[in-house]
Amino acid sequence: MVKKIREIARKLLEEGKVDVVLGYEKGTEPLSERPFVARTVEEVERLTYSPFAIQNLATYLPRFNNNKVAILARGCTTRAINVLISEGQIERDKIYVIGIPCNGVIKTRELRESIGEEIEDVSIQNGEIVIKTTTEEKKVKFEDWLNISCKYCEYPNPLFYDVLVGEEVKPRGGGYPDVEDYEKLDEDKRWEIFEAEMSKCVRCYACRQSCPMCYCEHCFVDSTEPRWVEPGFDKTDLESWHLIRVLHMAGRCVDCGTCELVCPEGVKLLFLTRKVARDLKRDFDYVSGLNPEKPPFFGEFRYDDKGDFIL
Amino acid sequence: MADYEPKILTILCNWCSYAGADLAGTSRIQYPSNIRVVRVPCSGRVNPQFIVKALRDGVDAVWISGCHPGDCHYITGNYFARRRFYVLKDLLEYVGLEKGRIHFSWVSASEGKRFADIATLVTEEVKKLGPRKKFVKRR
Amino acid sequence: MKRVPLSELERIYEALKSYGSVWVRKKNAYETAETPEELLSTVSKVKKPAKFIFLPEEEPLLAFVQDGKNVTFQEVIREAKGVIFGIPPCEAKAISLLDLNFLQGEGEDIYYKKRRENVLLFGLACLAPDSRCFCTTFGYGPFTESFTDIFGVVVDDVLLFEGITEKGKDLVKNLDVEDAKGEELKKLEAMKKEITERVKKLDIQGIQEKLARMMDSEIWDKISSSCLGCGACTYYCPTCYCFDIQDVERPNWGYRLRTWDSCMFTLYTLEGSGHNPRPELKYRWRNRLMHKFNYYPVLYQEFGCVGCGRCIEVCPVNIDIREILMEVKNEPIRA
Numbered sequence A: 001m002v003k004k005i006r007e008i009a010r011k012l013l014e015e016g017k018v019d020v021v022l023g024y025e026k027g028t029e030p031l032s033e034r035p036f037v038a039r040t041v042e043e044v045e046r047l048t049y050s051p052f053a054i055q056n057l058a059t060y061l062p063r064f065n066n067n068k069v070a071i072l073a074r075g076c077t078t079r080a081i082n083v084l085i086s087e088g089q090i091e092r093d094k095i096y097v098i099g100i101p102c103n104g105v106i107k108t109r110e111l112r113e114s115i116g117e118e119i120e121d122v123s124i125q126n127g128e129i130v131i132k133t134t135t136e137e138k139k140v141k142f143e144d145w146l147n148i149s150c151k152y153c154e155y156p157n158p159l160f161y162d163v164l165v166g167e168e169v170k171p172r173g174g175g176y177p178d179v180e181d182y183e184k185l186d187e188d189k190r191w192e193i194f195e196a197e198m199s200k201c202v203r204c205y206a207c208r209q210s211c212p213m214c215y216c217e218h219c220f221v222d223s224t225e226p227r228w229v230e231p232g233f234d235k236t237d238l239e240s241w242h243l244i245r246v247l248h249m250a251g252r253c254v255d256c257g258t259c260e261l262v263c264p265e266g267v268k269l270l271f272l273t274r275k276v277a278r279d280l281k282r283d284f285d286y287v288s289g290l291n292p293e294k295p296p297f298f299g300e301f302r303y304d305d306k307g308d309f310i311l
Numbered sequence B: 001m002a003d004y005e006p007k008i009l010t011i012l013c014n015w016c017s018y019a020g021a022d023l024a025g026t027s028r029i030q031y032p033s034n035i036r037v038v039r040v041p042c043s044g045r046v047n048p049q050f051i052v053k054a055l056r057d058g059v060d061a062v063w064i065s066g067c068h069p070g071d072c073h074y075i076t077g078n079y080f081a082r083r084r085f086y087v088l089k090d091l092l093e094y095v096g097l098e099k100g101r102i103h104f105s106w107v108s109a110s111e112g113k114r115f116a117d118i119a120t121l122v123t124e125e126v127k128k129l130g131p132r133k134k135f136v137k138r139r
Numbered sequence C: 001m002k003r004v005p006l007s008e009l010e011r012i013y014e015a016l017k018s019y020g021s022v023w024v025r026k027k028n029a030y031e032t033a034e035t036p037e038e039l040l041s042t043v044s045k046v047k048k049p050a051k052f053i054f055l056p057e058e059e060p061l062l063a064f065v066q067d068g069k070n071v072t073f074q075e076v077i078r079e080a081k082g083v084i085f086g087i088p089p090c091e092a093k094a095i096s097l098l099d100l101n102f103l104q105g106e107g108e109d110i111y112y113k114k115r116r117e118n119v120l121l122f123g124l125a126c127l128a129p130d131s132r133c134f135c136t137t138f139g140y141g142p143f144t145e146s147f148t149d150i151f152g153v154v155v156d157d158v159l160l161f162e163g164i165t166e167k168g169k170d171l172v173k174n175l176d177v178e179d180a181k182g183e184e185l186k187k188l189e190a191m192k193k194e195i196t197e198r199v200k201k202l203d204i205q206g207i208q209e210k211l212a213r214m215m216d217s218e219i220w221d222k223i224s225s226s227c228l229g230c231g232a233c234t235y236y237c238p239t240c241y242c243f244d245i246q247d248v249e250r251p252n253w254g255y256r257l258r259t260w261d262s263c264m265f266t267l268y269t270l271e272g273s274g275h276n277p278r279p280e281l282k283y284r285w286r287n288r289l290m291h292k293f294n295y296y297p298v299l300y301q302e303f304g305c306v307g308c309g310r311c312i313e314v315c316p317v318n319i320d321i322r323e324i325l326m327e328v329k330n331e332p333i334r335a
């Protein structure tokens, strides 16, 4: 797979079809497959790919608007591209999509932190992640460390591509059992968990910055008039930040999981975004990023939209 | 709890619900004084963020009212609003905020009685819940 | 050097306690210890560095109340008093770098000072440098005692320690502990050599001068191309100290709040007019590196990085400052 990716990237750059290739390279941290922008044929040799590549690369597209770009894209990356097109942020013609059927990505930060020892080497073999530390070899199940969105992903295959690397995979699917489990908890318990999660937030905004949909030049959280979120670390402000962010994501979030996976404090965020995604799908038959021609969820309505909650 | 007088931020669209409130007033129909009215051009003007901010700023509950579907002065404003409110209400209840802290209604300009009835209903429900313990800012 | 067996740490705990809070290393942050056993933390690198004791994530500076035409102000100073037990040399050095910025001349910051003055640093040699550590690059190492008030090393099941500053010496003087044994000191020397050598040292000779000539280099584009512009690297960095001050207003009162800020945020340099002198990520990355490897040395003859490697770990996209330093070093300078 990596060989094929490099081959394609090299050709694109050599023929001048694109200026840059957005891909991944091996990082310096254990379990890190980090974003990498290849600009030259020599740099193509650094491109790699693995389930540790957590960052949704669509996040970088708007900043390369003046270039012709090739991008490695999984299902959720293509969905993000669709949303960006539908919101007028990028143009499809300028983007060359190297499609990657996806087996899911791993919660790399959480896994790395759970090991608690120096990690020397990592490999994936027969559905297991094999982690060699200074003292032992640990094996964990691939499926156990999957990003929750990937675990139930309906669209692992790129929705469109200019070239596909590898064979299409079968979607795991499975809906939103995580959201349903949360709903079953009683009200106070739900609040307790929500509050505990949000309280961990240090307002570094890595979640926002890594999200392909958060391209706003002026984010509401930075607004001083009105002050949707006040400065400081009062729980209500941390909660407001995340609640409103999730509202901004309604019908836009493509459930890639990047926000949660990159959070340095391990704040759980997907139980919120996935809840909204579930509602939209169940109650409005709306799934984000499937069609670049479709207006955003909040930019349209149906006469028979749910209204029984209104007196 | 008997003397608990909640503050209820009430956002009314100019053309229907505000006129409905006006009618209730001129017809001398009694309704609780707990509601604090803000007039907006249309329920479509109400950003869900208003509701989150109002709660954080300390109101006990929020009630939003606009024209009946089909009657919006701007034709479709309330249809757009309906979607937003749905998502917000469900999200807030999902994270564990008590049901009954946010209310929505459609009240027309001629429904003075209905306005007063809903104001009473909302106030009573919020009174039953008591002072808010969740999502209260420390300072 | 004094000695106290790890099984008898209560002998020093009470003395530390009499000084105020005793902060110890927990996985995520320094926390106050309730029992002597907690001194025996096995965490080698605390995620949130000890700087947060001196520069908390939020801190009210003053409160104001309006009563008719009268406005009254009240200064709020959050004090801290106690001992940070087990702070490693890198973090202690980082605090000495913060001191340069917060305790000198016009820039003196009373809020910082009130805490800094009353908190002793009981350092411990770092016995398990990890793959991200490059402290020896900066002329010190995992056994450097000079930035602490008291410095200790755990050798087998004994804690060896000595007072470094006057304050530290005073505290040690009053403790009921014995002198270290000869063989323990010998072992310490061997450990020091072995562990210090484990740290990968970078050669950054001449970086300050080189950077001075690189304001317009194309390298900043390359360096910042995968950066997301979040605050993670700077928030967790023990030497970063940028803050923001905002007023929070209520109908008849309000308060002035200081919170963390980061030079990696767009908003950091955004001016009221809408103009932003650092409009793109590359300028922010340039500032971050320049601040640590050029401005700091120019101002204080010290690098503004201690080589702890935290930024490497917390960065969502694993941007590695070591690689960047090497890139800067190898970048040819255009005439």
Ligand code: SF4
Pocket (backbone or CB within 6 Å): A200, A201, A202, A203, A204, A205, A206, A207, A208, A262, A263, A264, A265, A266, A267
């Ligand atoms: S990445 Fe995590 S800590 Fe940072 S702002 Fe988002 S939730 Fe908070």
Ligand code: SF4
Pocket (backbone or CB within 6 Å): A056, A210, A211, A212, A213, A214, A249, A252, A253, A254, A255, A256, A257, A258, A259, A260, A273
């Ligand atoms: S909110 Fe999170 S899961 Fe949704 S698109 Fe953004 S990064 Fe992906």
Ligand code: SF4
Pocket (backbone or CB within 6 Å): A208, A213, A214, A215, A216, A218, A219, A220, A221, A244, A245, A248, A249
């Ligand atoms: S949270 Fe909302 S306002 Fe902020 S960047 Fe994301 S979409 Fe924009």
Ligand code: SF4
Pocket (backbone or CB within 6 Å): C233, C236, C237, C238, C239, C240, C292, C304, C305, C306, C307, C308, C309, C310, C311, C312, C321
């Ligand atoms: S820049 Fe990075 S390595 Fe240097 S002191 Fe800060 S966090 Fe540590």
Ligand code: SF4
Pocket (backbone or CB within 6 Å): C226, C227, C228, C229, C230, C231, C232, C233, C234, C264, C314, C315, C316, C317, C318, C319
């Ligand atoms: S943590 Fe990484 S992505 Fe975030 S600003 Fe720092 S270097 Fe950029």
Ligand code: FES
Pocket (backbone or CB within 6 Å): B013, B014, B015, B016, B017, B041, B042, B043, B044, B066, B067, B071, B072, B073, B074, B075, B077, B078
């Ligand atoms: S004008 Fe009343 S809802 Fe639009």
